[in-house]
Amino acid sequence: xxxxxxxxxxxxxxxxxPDARHxxxxxxxxxxxxxxxxxxxxxxxxxxLDAVAPEEVTGRVEAEREHRPEPPVAVTLAxxxxxxxxxxxxxxxxxxxxxxxxxxxxxxxxxxxxSRPERWATICREAAMLAGRxxxxxxxxxxxxxxxxxxxxxxxxxxxxxxxxxPLDAGATLFVGPEGGWAPAERxxxxxxxxxxxxxxxxxxxxxxxxxxxxxxxxxVS
Numbered sequence: 001x002x003x004x005x006x007x008x009x010x011x012x013x014x015x016x017x018p019d020a021r022h023x024x025x026x027x028x029x030x031x032x033x034x035x036x037x038x039x040x041x042x043x044x045x046x047x048x049l050d051a052v053a054p055e056e057v058t059g060r061v062e063a064e065r066e067h068r069p070e071p072p073v074a075v076t077l078a079x080x081x082x083x084x085x086x087x088x089x090x091x092x093x094x095x096x097x098x099x100x101x102x103x104x105x106x107x108x109x110x111x112x113x114x115s116r117p118e119r120w121a122t123i124c125r126e127a128a129m130l131a132g133r134x135x136x137x138x139x140x141x142x143x144x145x146x147x148x149x150x151x152x153x154x155x156x157x158x159x160x161x162x163x164x165x166x167p168l169d170a171g172a173t174l175f176v177g178p179e180g181g182w183a184p185a186e187r188x189x190x191x192x193x194x195x196x197x198x199x200x201x202x203x204x205x206x207x208x209x210x211x212x213x214x215x216x217x218x219x220x221v222s
Contacts, residue, residue, distance in 0.1 A: 104141030162196035
């Protein structure tokens with residue numbers, strides 16, 4: 001069962017909206033059952049449910065402990081627009097792996113797709129709940145490559161032939177390209193800020209997950 005976000009007032013916990021409907025209808029939770037609730041301040045609560053309805057779920061805190069799942073290094077993933085299934089996989093898996101946020105990039109070789117901000121936000125929220133994260137990574141864009149690169153904090157481009165990707169400093173933005181690769185002009189704009197994952201050719205969604213794990217560092221991703 002995923003972790004949940006909730007409102008807390010003393011020992012009383014209240015869950016509303018889509019999460020309440022998910023508990024009541026999809027998971028068929030019942031009073032007396034226990035669920036895990038994450039507090040943004042860094043606490044993991046064990047909550048015993050008192051009442052379950054699609055409109056609202058309430059319960060009482062039975063136990064709590066410190067919970068620090070967020071990586072100490074915040075890395076933003078700037079991912080070129082991909083086919084819908086691949087893009088959604090990147091958002092989901094990289095949220096679980098610890099990406100601090102997402103910047104969607106309309107690269108020269110991107111597959112054009114309509115903007116779906118609500119869908120993307122839902123995917124990241126569900127993945128954050130599954131992973132027990134304290135925050136839901138924001139998704140911004142899509143933006144053109146040149147503007148996204150210019151505005152990014154500490155940008156790096158992921159491409160074959162770049163120097164090996166190792167853990168990055170906090171605040172870095174890692175650009176992962178489309179299935180067709182970066183256009184020459186995009187590669188040129190990156191200059192010497194190009195990192196790689198080795199000699200193997202990876203699908204864009206695979207490269208994104210591997211890159212996030214390496215950029216954050218193996219000791220922070222389980």
